[in-house]
Each structure stands twice: as structure tokens, then as C-alpha cells.
Amino acid sequence: MPLRSVSAAYLAHAGDLASNPGQQAAYDSMGHCVVLAGPGSGKTKTLVLKLARIMAEDVGAPRGAACITYSQECARELTRRLERLGLREAPNLFIGTVHGFCLRHLLMPYGRLADLPVPFPLAVATQRQADQAMKRIGDRLFGVGHPPPPHGCLRHSVSGRSPPQG
Structure with missing residues (x-):
């Protein structure tokens, strides 16, 4: 289901970031965003809200967004939190690991162009x-x-x- 059709439930939670200037700056930033902070500092919350805003306000077809992490556990947590905001999986959204992104968006579609023996289905x-x-x-x-x-x-x-x- 496209994320655009989902209500802007993330806006109700975005106000929580105002008390933390770093979180607010990350949420308000335009373009690419990398959040570096210690455990329990609100990185995941900030990224989820920013991703929800990007998908609802900035990304129109045929464009998409990618939220790339280093662990499957983190990718699952990001997905769970987005679902709590009413945002479901969409074809123009990738949430996953560096390895998953490279496999799905680089190796699979372009491997054959380089004559790599990519089996299908992989x-x-x-x-x-x-x-x-x-x-x-x-x-x-x-x-x-x-x-x-x-x-x-x-x-x-x-x-x-x-x-x-x-």
C-alpha cells in the first residue's frame, strides 16, 4: 500500500522531538541523513519519524527512499515502529541492511549486465x-x-x- 494514502499520524509524534535540538535538526534536515548518537538517545525514533515525513511529503512516484542499516534486528525494529504509525511496506521504500540493499537493488538487476552468473531465483x-x-x-x-x-x-x-x- 503506498505510504501517501496513509494519514499523517507521524505528525502527532514529531512534536516530541522539539525538546532535543539534535533530534529536531535531523528531522528537519533535507536530503540524506546520518544519525550518530549513543544508546537510548532516540536515534531510531528520530529516523522513523523522518522517514515517515519523507515518504508522506517528499517522495512521489517513481521516486523512492532507502533506510539502510547494518543489522537485520535494526531493520525489523524500524519496520515495526513505522507500522505503529500506520505505515506499511511500499514498493518505493527499502528498509534493510547494506547487504540486502546491494543484493536487491544492485546485484539482481544489474549483475547480468556484467555477465555475472546470477542464478534466478536467488x-x-x-x-x-x-x-x-x-x-x-x-x-x-x-x-x-x-x-x-x-x-x-x-x-x-x-x-x-x-x-x-x-
Whole structure:
């Protein structure tokens, strides 16, 4: 559902930012916004209200907005708070991680232009699939039973088909 059709419920909460000049400045800023502050300082609240305002007042089709974070947990929290304001998922809004943004908006649409072998449909490997792939790689490179490769090598694995058996 397009966010424009939703009431301006965010305005009732935007007044809460007036008591904090930093939050108010971030909310009122035009263009890109990066909020750097300590825990519990109201970063998420400020970003959610700013994003709600941007979607309601500034972004018209075919334009869109992206709210990029570093963790899935943060992306889920941003989405939950937007939903509390009555804002639902929209095709012109991306809320997610850096990796998700690159995958959905760069690799998938433009990978074929660079002759990258991007399988379709693309699926992100589960943690179990990533751990199994890491074990197979370790077994092939270092021998069966050898300690696995360094932690984190496949943390952002992408899989388009079943892994090769061997």
C-alpha cells in the first residue's frame, strides 16, 4: 500500500522531538541523513519519524527512499515502529541492511549486465547451509577433520541452487 494514502499520524509524534535540538535538526534536515548518537538517545525514533515525513511529503512516484542499516534486528525494529504509525511496506521504500540493499537493488538487476552468473531465483543461504558449505570447503582445502577456515568467511553466503555434493 503506498505510504501517501496513509494519514499523517507521524505528525502527532514529531512534536516530541522539539525538546532535543539534535533530534529536531535531523528531522528537519533535507536530503540524506546520518544519525550518530549513543544508546537510548532516540536515534531510531528520530529516523522513523523522518522517514515517515519523507515518504508522506517528499517522495512521489517513481521516486523512492532507502533506510539502510547494518543489522537485520535494526531493520525489523524500524519496520515495526513505522507500522505503529500506520505505515506499511511500499514498493518505493527499502528498509534493510547494506547487504540486502546491494543484493536487491544492485546485484539482481544489474549483475547480468556484467555477465555475472546470477542464478534466478536467488536465495540467501540459511546458517545451516552456510556452515555445511564452510565444512565442505575446509574438507577440500585442508583435508577431512582439519579445523574449519577462519570464522566469518561465509557469513553472508548466497545460494542459487543446491550445493554440489562431493
